[in-house]
Amino acid sequence: MSLPTGNDAAEVRAKLAERRRSGLKRRHAAERRFRVFGRLAIAIGLFFLVALLYSVAGKGFTAFQQTTITLPITFSADVIDPDNQRRSDQNLLLTANYPLLVQDALAKTLGIDLANKAEMREAMRMISRSSRVELRDVVLKDPGVIGKTQDVRLLAAADIDSANKGQIDLSVPETSRRVSDQQLAWMNELKADGRLKTSFNTGFFTHGASSRPESAGIGVAFVGTLYMMGIVLVLSLPLGVASAIYLEEFAPKNRLTDVIEVNINNLAAVPSIVFGLLGLAVFIGFLGLPRSASLVGGLVLTLMTLPTIIIATRAALKAVPPSIRSAALGVGASKMQAVFHHVLPLAMPGILTGTIIGLARALGETAPLLLIGMVAFVADYPATPLDPATALPVQIYMWAGEAERAFVERTSAAIIVLLVFLILMNLTAVILRRRFERRW
Amino acid sequence: MHVFLIIVALVALFGAGGFFAARARALALARQGSTRLNSRPVHHASFVAIVTVVPAALVMAVWMIASPLLIGAEIRKDFPESVRLEPVSQQSLTFNTVTSVAYGLRQLSPEARAQVSADTDQLRQVLARNGIPLAANPPAFVLQSAERMNALSAKSSYAMAAIVLAVSLVSLALAYRAVRPAFKARNSVERVVLATLLIASSIAIITTVGIVLSMLSETLRFFSQVSPIDFFFGTVWDPRFAAAGEAGSAGQFGLIPLLAGTIYISLVAMAVAVPIGLYAAIYMSEYASSRLRAIAKPLLEVLAGIPTIVYGFFALVTVGPLLRDLSAELNNLLTGNYRNFIEAQSVLTAGIVMGIMLIPFVSSLSDDIINAVPDSLRKGSLGLGATQSETIKRVVMPAALPGIVGALLLTASRAIGETMIVVLAAGVAANLQLNPFEPMTTVTVKIVNQLTGDLEFNTPQTLVAFALGLTLFVITLCLNVYALYVVRKYREQYQ
Numbered sequence: 001m002s003l004p005t006g007n008d009a010a011e012v013r014a015k016l017a018e019r020r021r022s023g024l025k026r027r028h029a030a031e032r033r034f035r036v037f038g039r040l041a042i043a044i045g046l047f048f049l050v051a052l053l054y055s056v057a058g059k060g061f062t063a064f065q066q067t068t069i070t071l072p073i074t075f076s077a078d079v080i081d082p083d084n085q086r087r088s089d090q091n092l093l094l095t096a097n098y099p100l101l102v103q104d105a106l107a108k109t110l111g112i113d114l115a116n117k118a119e120m121r122e123a124m125r126m127i128s129r130s131s132r133v134e135l136r137d138v139v140l141k142d143p144g145v146i147g148k149t150q151d152v153r154l155l156a157a158a159d160i161d162s163a164n165k166g167q168i169d170l171s172v173p174e175t176s177r178r179v180s181d182q183q184l185a186w187m188n189e190l191k192a193d194g195r196l197k198t199s200f201n202t203g204f205f206t207h208g209a210s211s212r213p214e215s216a217g218i219g220v221a222f223v224g225t226l227y228m229m230g231i232v233l234v235l236s237l238p239l240g241v242a243s244a245i246y247l248e249e250f251a252p253k254n255r256l257t258d259v260i261e262v263n264i265n266n267l268a269a270v271p272s273i274v275f276g277l278l279g280l281a282v283f284i285g286f287l288g289l290p291r292s293a294s295l296v297g298g299l300v301l302t303l304m305t306l307p308t309i310i311i312a313t314r315a316a317l318k319a320v321p322p323s324i325r326s327a328a329l330g331v332g333a334s335k336m337q338a339v340f341h342h343v344l345p346l347a348m349p350g351i352l353t354g355t356i357i358g359l360a361r362a363l364g365e366t367a368p369l370l371l372i373g374m375v376a377f378v379a380d381y382p383a384t385p386l387d388p389a390t391a392l393p394v395q396i397y398m399w400a401g402e403a404e405r406a407f408v409e410r411t412s413a414a415i416i417v418l419l420v421f422l423i424l425m426n427l428t429a430v431i432l433r434r435r436f437e438r439r440w
Numbered sequence: 441m442h443v444f445l446i447i448v449a450l451v452a453l454f455g456a457g458g459f460f461a462a463r464a465r466a467l468a469l470a471r472q473g474s475t476r477l478n479s480r481p482v483h484h485a486s487f488v489a490i491v492t493v494v495p496a497a498l499v500m501a502v503w504m505i506a507s508p509l510l511i512g513a514e515i516r517k518d519f520p521e522s523v524r525l526e527p528v529s530q531q532s533l534t535f536n537t538v539t540s541v542a543y544g545l546r547q548l549s550p551e552a553r554a555q556v557s558a559d560t561d562q563l564r565q566v567l568a569r570n571g572i573p574l575a576a577n578p579p580a581f582v583l584q585s586a587e588r589m590n591a592l593s594a595k596s597s598y599a600m601a602a603i604v605l606a607v608s609l610v611s612l613a614l615a616y617r618a619v620r621p622a623f624k625a626r627n628s629v630e631r632v633v634l635a636t637l638l639i640a641s642s643i644a645i646i647t648t649v650g651i652v653l654s655m656l657s658e659t660l661r662f663f664s665q666v667s668p669i670d671f672f673f674g675t676v677w678d679p680r681f682a683a684a685g686e687a688g689s690a691g692q693f694g695l696i697p698l699l700a701g702t703i704y705i706s707l708v709a710m711a712v713a714v715p716i717g718l719y720a721a722i723y724m725s726e727y728a729s730s731r732l733r734a735i736a737k738p739l740l741e742v743l744a745g746i747p748t749i750v751y752g753f754f755a756l757v758t759v760g761p762l763l764r765d766l767s768a769e770l771n772n773l774l775t776g777n778y779r780n781f782i783e784a785q786s787v788l789t790a791g792i793v794m795g796i797m798l799i800p801f802v803s804s805l806s807d808d809i810i811n812a813v814p815d816s817l818r819k820g821s822l823g824l825g826a827t828q829s830e831t832i833k834r835v836v837m838p839a840a841l842p843g844i845v846g847a848l849l850l851t852a853s854r855a856i857g858e859t860m861i862v863v864l865a866a867g868v869a870a871n872l873q874l875n876p877f878e879p880m881t882t883v884t885v886k887i888v889n890q891l892t893g894d895l896e897f898n899t900p901q902t903l904v905a906f907a908l909g910l911t912l913f914v915i916t917l918c919l920n921v922y923a924l925y926v927v928r929k930y931r932e933q934y935q
Contacts, residue, residue: 034829038723243641271857281654364747367859
């Protein structure tokens with residue numbers, strides 16, 4: 001191909017330059033678009049994170065406050081113990097008609113005629129039905145209170161609690177909301193008297209499962225979680241570290257160790273629910289361990305966490321340079337001594353980081369626990385790991401299925417607590433890594 | 441239980457005693473100084489402790505597994521003729537009653553026990569008061585069997601105590617005598633430690649074998665009641681829970697609708713996660729300043745650390761209602777009718793939220809792989825005048841493609857096995873349809889559904905969960921193995 005000359009050539013060159021310029025423009029536009037897509041992707045990811053946290057936190061933080069109503073309860077002996085038999089009959093104080101006391105106190109405080117059944121019923125709906133238990137506990141603690149009048153702080157019913165926190169839309173007609181105008185009027189009256197207050201909700205941290213949102217708490221689930229995490233830590237850390245040491249430092253390269261290695265990588269990716277099926281079939285079906293027990297939960301989570309710890313430990317051991325091993329062997333240590341006295345201590349920070357991350361994953365795991373029956377309704381603290389228990393994520397799952405509005409608040413609050421723990425654990429892992437990071 | 445604790449404490453005590461005695465002896469030998477010790481005192485001490493504890497513990501373990509079986513057989517042999525003619529399930533029911541009566545008797549005070557033995561009618565009330573409910577007042581032979589069982593187990597546990605302690609003491613004495621300068625204690629101890637390490641690392645294999653065996657056996661039981669063809673090719677899922685104790689209520693267990701739902705939801709999730717995750721990874725590894733990377737990368741990885749139950753809740757109370765209301769508004773704009781066309785629980789809700797969960801998996805896996813592409817390729821391309829995005833699109837990505845495919849397969853296997861999001865957001869109706877705005881259900885949802893509750897593993901309704909679990913296990917295992925193979929093979933190309 002011959003090059004054009006003269007005017008022709010100038011024209012062609014101009015055309016080429018033009019094409020290059022427009023082509024360059026197009027290419028630079030494409031470049032900019034590509035960058036924008038990249039930024040957009042990161043922005044969307046972060047937006048989802050913020051939206052998730054905001055939605056949970058916004059719904060949940062109100063649950064840390066709880067409305068209570070203080071009523072002057074007259075522990076009338078006529079109601080609790082009309083025939084004065086409380087010394088001979090132990091069940092008497094347990095089964096007395098405590099709601100009647102609340103009713104009397106309410107009638108007196110709000111000035112309602114006791115004979116007005118409809119109005120009385122409406123007023124009673126303002127107080128949580130758990131007031132029966134609260135009053136019973138007061139009396140059981142000190143039977144001397146019978147016959148006296150005492151101010152008792154009672155939980156407000158969930159709807160009153162919501163209304164007091166401003167979560168109920170008051171603009172809708174009275175018939176289609178859960179709090180009546182009369183109740184609102186009483187509420188304001190009580191508030192003006194200083195009887196209706198909101199305070200920090202300690203019950204949320206100490207109570208167990210309850211069908212009433214105002215008296216439901218995460219205390220019992222938390223204890224179950226602690227038991228499980230304890231079992232996971234005690235079993236998975238030594239087992240995981242031991243097997244990682246074997247595979248990394250001692251194992252001969254043969255079929256068996258190859259199989260073990262592939263196996264561990266695969267186990268790390270097996271769906272968690274399959275571990276639940278394993279626990280159900282082996283621990284409960286075959287070994288006959290009790291259902292719903294935190295022991296079984298702990299064992300299942302241990303099997304799940306092991307691969308994570310093994311993989312992290314192997315990475316940490318691999319990061320220790322061979323010169324350390326050679327030096328130890330050179331001064332006459334056995335292979336075992338070199339590993340346990342020199343390599344392992346140097347790898348410890350990495351091992352701990354991996355362990356914490358594994359535990360954090362186990363802490364949030366729900367699916368396998370559903371299968372081994374930890375969805376039971378548990379209202380009492382488990383005394384041993386063999387007692388029926390539940391765990392924090394499972395409690396969240398159960399509350400998420402409740403229809404009542406007030407449970408959404410509780411669920412979100414429980415999630416906040418769970419996330420706080422996860423963040424603390426991950427932070428510890430990051431700090432550990434920073435603090436002990438060593439460049440060879 | 442008491443005896444058990446006492447034995448454990450005593451054996452531990454012997455071990456500790458052996459440890460210190462051997463250490464003292466080794467130190468004394470070393471101080472004599474006539475010959476050098478082959479091993480350090482601590483090795484001698486550990487050797488003695490190990491020899492004292494391990495054989496005794498093994499004997500005890502074997503005893504504790506074997507003796508209940510032997511005692512059980514002995515008790516069954518004494519059942520009256522009428523019981524022994526009954527079917528096996530009925531016999532084991534009787535045997536369970538005996539076991540719980542025996543347990544209850546052990547809880548009673550001696551006087552109460554004597555009283556109960558004299559008057560069988562009281563047995564049920566007395567046991568109920570101790571927290572052991574019985575369905576009916578047991579026949580007299582049950583009480584006799586229970587008493588005999590208690591006597592036998594008491595005898596067995598005393599025998600065990602004697603033998604275990606004897607084994608422990610004898611081995612202590614033998615090991616202590618072995619503490620001599622020439623004895624290679626270290627080698628023996630290290631062999632034991634090595635064996636322990638090997639056993640620990642075989643737990644992974646045991647777990648896998650456990651998963652496969654337990655699921656396989658229950659699955660085979662399921663297939664003995666329902667034909668595998670109906671399971672794998674059936675298009676109707678209708679398990680029809682039977683009323684308690686009512687046998688033979690056949691349901692339809694078609695896998696296809698569940699599998700379709702699982703794959704559909706995973707596809708939607710991947711459609712959300714792959715572009716976002718991939719672009720984020722590219723930007724992070726090719727463009728971002730180190731400051732942005734230091735902030736954005738850990739923040740995105742927070743998404744990976746959030747428990748999936750939280751995502752499920754987010755889908756249930758935020759995303760689902762949002763989509764539903766949005767669709768109602770949209771419908772209003774288009775047709776003037778406030779009917780929502782997206783259900784709150786739908787393929788779309790579950791898919792979007794699961795996609796959010798998967799973003800960090802895609803991005804951090806692909807980040808690794810993009811970073812593994814050697815810089816010389818980029819430099820060459822840039823040197824020829826390509827822009828950065830052209831380099832990425834035409835050079836880096838094709839080079840990284842096999843690895844990224846592996847990463848996406850791993851992500852897909854996660855999506856298929858995910859449970860909590862779909863349990864809360866996808867619905868329970870096993871529909872076989874194509875509309876992403878309608879609820880569908882997945883394999884994992886049905887596993888949870890079939891197994892929550894207090895059920896026995898003898899009906900197809902519960903056993904089907906194991907068949908579903910095995911299917912899920914096999915699918916994700918194949919994906920994982922293939923993905924690991926691809927990722928590993930690709931990595932080696934540049935090393």
